[in-house]
Amino acid sequence: MARHFLSKALRYAYLHGWLYRRIADIHRRRVHAIRRRGPGNPVKVVFFAMSVSMWRYQHLYELMSRDSRFETHIVISPSIDYAREQQQRDAQALRNYFNEHGTPFVDFDLDCAVDVKSRFDPDVVFYPQPYEHLLTPKHDCTAYYDRLVCYYPYAFWTSKGKWSYNFHFHNLAWRLYYSTRMHLKEAQNTACNRGRNVRVVGYPNADDYLKQDFNESVWKLINDGVRRKRIIWAPHYSITPEFGLVPRSQFLSLAEPMLRLAREQHDAIQVAFKPHPRLLTELYRHPEWGRERADAYYRSWAEGENTQVETGEFVDLFMTSDAMIHDSGSFAVEYHYSLNPVMFTSPDLEPLLATQSEFGRTAYKLHYQGRDMSEVEAFVRDVVLGGHDTMRSWREWFFNEHLLPPGGKTVAQNTLDDLAWSLFDEPLE
Numbered sequence: 001m002a003r004h005f006l007s008k009a010l011r012y013a014y015l016h017g018w019l020y021r022r023i024a025d026i027h028r029r030r031v032h033a034i035r036r037r038g039p040g041n042p043v044k045v046v047f048f049a050m051s052v053s054m055w056r057y058q059h060l061y062e063l064m065s066r067d068s069r070f071e072t073h074i075v076i077s078p079s080i081d082y083a084r085e086q087q088q089r090d091a092q093a094l095r096n097y098f099n100e101h102g103t104p105f106v107d108f109d110l111d112c113a114v115d116v117k118s119r120f121d122p123d124v125v126f127y128p129q130p131y132e133h134l135l136t137p138k139h140d141c142t143a144y145y146d147r148l149v150c151y152y153p154y155a156f157w158t159s160k161g162k163w164s165y166n167f168h169f170h171n172l173a174w175r176l177y178y179s180t181r182m183h184l185k186e187a188q189n190t191a192c193n194r195g196r197n198v199r200v201v202g203y204p205n206a207d208d209y210l211k212q213d214f215n216e217s218v219w220k221l222i223n224d225g226v227r228r229k230r231i232i233w234a235p236h237y238s239i240t241p242e243f244g245l246v247p248r249s250q251f252l253s254l255a256e257p258m259l260r261l262a263r264e265q266h267d268a269i270q271v272a273f274k275p276h277p278r279l280l281t282e283l284y285r286h287p288e289w290g291r292e293r294a295d296a297y298y299r300s301w302a303e304g305e306n307t308q309v310e311t312g313e314f315v316d317l318f319m320t321s322d323a324m325i326h327d328s329g330s331f332a333v334e335y336h337y338s339l340n341p342v343m344f345t346s347p348d349l350e351p352l353l354a355t356q357s358e359f360g361r362t363a364y365k366l367h368y369q370g371r372d373m374s375e376v377e378a379f380v381r382d383v384v385l386g387g388h389d390t391m392r393s394w395r396e397w398f399f400n401e402h403l404l405p406p407g408g409k410t411v412a413q414n415t416l417d418d419l420a421w422s423l424f425d426e427p428l429e
Contacts, residue, residue, distance in 0.1 A: 158360025202405025
């Protein structure tokens with residue numbers, strides 16, 4: 001017992017007494033060096049892109065690329081946690097996305113990743129997730145803490161505790177651009193550095209959700225002239241225990257019933273299967289599923305008359321839908337931008353709510369709860385098809401109170417304003 005407490009004390013002293021202070025000092029010296037370079041020497045910025053569904057930096061990249069103070073680059077780098085086939089699919093989806101947007105990028109070779117430090121020598125690095133050892137070693141955040149690492153949350157964070165606010169990344173990154181003041185408060189109460197590197201700019205996807213026009217062609221065209229109700233089913237990947245956490249995903253129990261519901265109600269509904277990007281990899285590993293069954297299941301959704309699979313961008317999908325059913329984390333908040341009815345599938349919501357911040361609990365309580373498939377069917381019948389939506393006014397309140405970016409600006413502009421202030425104007429110690 002004494003050895004355990006001594007070990008914890010030594011680790012605390014190492015992190016707080018040396019490592020965090022050392023990295024903070026390195027960051028101050030790098031900002032000083034940027035200022036000494038003066039005009040004509042742009043700040044070099046690299047954005048790592050892991051997958052389309054977790055790419056949050058398009059608007060910021062476009063804004064910065066038009067600013068002569070910055071030299072910007074995007075580097076494709078799929079997660080090494082995923083199966084090789086999924087890495088290849090994610091990389092190709094990113095190529096397609098950037099080509100469609102006319103955005104230049106540095107491609108990724110699974111066998112020989114580009115050495116970003118030697119090629120670009122970046123001052124600022126935008127990272128896709130707050131986890132170490134996520135990308136190939138040449139791209140991993142652990143190799144860039146001596147640079148000015150920045151981060152947009154890839155999800156609208158609802159949980160409390162270490163997982164959300166107090167990994168090494170949270171304490172070693174230079175800037176964490178969070179969504180609301182409630183998230184700042186959680187960081188101040190949880191992170192070892194008390195959230196000193198947090199700035200509130202709004203949720204990055206808000207810049208997409210708040211635009212006026214959305215593309216309805218993301219939904220499969222059914223040539224009978226009938227406008228069906230459009231429902232999204234978005235299961236999480238946590239089908240097995242991981243790192244001691246209880247699985248939240250209801251996918252294993254709902255997989256076949258949801259597909260059957262879509263087929264039986266083909267005259268009334270259209271369903272988009274929107275799995276977490278990691279679910280396919282987890283199904284490949286699952287003893288009762290495996291590669292063949294998982295691929296066949298995804299094909300069933302892709303080939304159905306009124307069904308489809310969505311693994312990439314989802315803003316247009318959300319905003320042109322009529323309802324969603326899910327057990328995800330970020331979507332519990334993000335879908336509220338649509339103001340449409342939404343159901344969370346869980347046999348018991350209380351254990352999940354106990355893990356949530358005040359912000360997260362509020363978002364979840366604006367959901368209808370699906371304890372089993374019969375309640376999912378009732379939601380579709382009564383709320384989606386029948387129009388008996390009793391929570392609409394509460395969702396509108398939440399939207400106005402928490403989802404609009406601060407200052408009446410876009411999230412990208414808020415972020416660029418802070419970067420410019422921090423790099424060029426903020427008084428330094």
